[in-house]
Amino acid sequence: MSQVEDIGIQKEENKLKMSIAMFIVFLVTVFIMYIIGKIDVEKIGVEKIEVLLPYFIFIPIVVPFGGALFVDKILKKVNEKKEANRDSWSNNSNGSDKVKKIRNSKFKETQYRGLSKFTIILSMVISYLSIYFSAVLIFTENIVENNPKIKFFDVFIELFKNMFIYNEIREQLFIYFIFITVFYAIFIIESLWKKRKNKRS
Numbered sequence: 001m002s003q004v005e006d007i008g009i010q011k012e013e014n015k016l017k018m019s020i021a022m023f024i025v026f027l028v029t030v031f032i033m034y035i036i037g038k039i040d041v042e043k044i045g046v047e048k049i050e051v052l053l054p055y056f057i058f059i060p061i062v063v064p065f066g067g068a069l070f071v072d073k074i075l076k077k078v079n080e081k082k083e084a085n086r087d088s089w090s091n092n093s094n095g096s097d098k099v100k101k102i103r104n105s106k107f108k109e110t111q112y113r114g115l116s117k118f119t120i121i122l123s124m125v126i127s128y129l130s131i132y133f134s135a136v137l138i139f140t141e142n143i144v145e146n147n148p149k150i151k152f153f154d155v156f157i158e159l160f161k162n163m164f165i166y167n168e169i170r171e172q173l174f175i176y177f178i179f180i181t182v183f184y185a186i187f188i189i190e191s192l193w194k195k196r197k198n199k200r201s
Contacts, residue, residue, distance in 0.1 A: 014075050014079070015118055017071075017075055018068075018071060018072070018075065018118070018119055018122065019122065021067070021071040022064070022067065022068060022071065022119075022122050022123065022126055025063065025064055025067035025068070025071070025126060026064070026126045026129065026130055028063065028067070029059070029060055029063040029064055029067075029126065029127075029130035029134075030130045030133045030134050030137070032059055032063060033059060033060060033130055033131060033134035033135075034134045034137050034138060036056050036059065037134055037135070037137075037138040038138060038141075057175070057176065057179050058179075060127045060130050060131045060176060060180065061127055061179065061180055061183050063130075064123040064124075064126040064127045064130065065123050065127070065183075065187075067123070068115060068119050068120075068122065068123040069115065072115055072116075072119055120184070120187075120188065124180070124184050127180045127184075128177060128180060131173060131176045131177070131180075132163065132173065135163065135169060135172070135173060136156060136159045136160050136163060137156070139159055139163075139166075139169065140152060140155045140156045140159055143155050143159075
């Protein structure tokens, strides 16, 4: 198999592994947002909730984005080890030294280049979906608690389709969505600016 084919397979494997890992991150984010949404304001107090609210807004950004960075670095380290192990089997004509020592040293010295387009898009989608799913779960549970005869799954599907109909929920979701959009817009613009700056230098 050619080197180009190896790289192509490696990229596809990374996408699959990243997708699986980010699905776990998605579930964790939904769970955290669900717990936050279920906080009893009467027990904690309105003042404390107002103090914590800004931190809550950043959770659907920090968890998926931080998770993406963490998983991406792990996958790249695994790929480096695989590449190093593959090269260690290659010897020169005398069978004494490794042929690819120079290539390995260059590979190890390369700096972390940041997230791929696929990973950035994936983390953005998870940020949006985690908020939406957690909101649907919370309001579904509230409706079922007040109406025990209604099936949870039926209410969940109905709310999932029509969540933006409710004014209060729509306003809250839009606030979260705006924060996420602004954050990722700044991140993408900064990344593009750094790439252009590196090319010039």
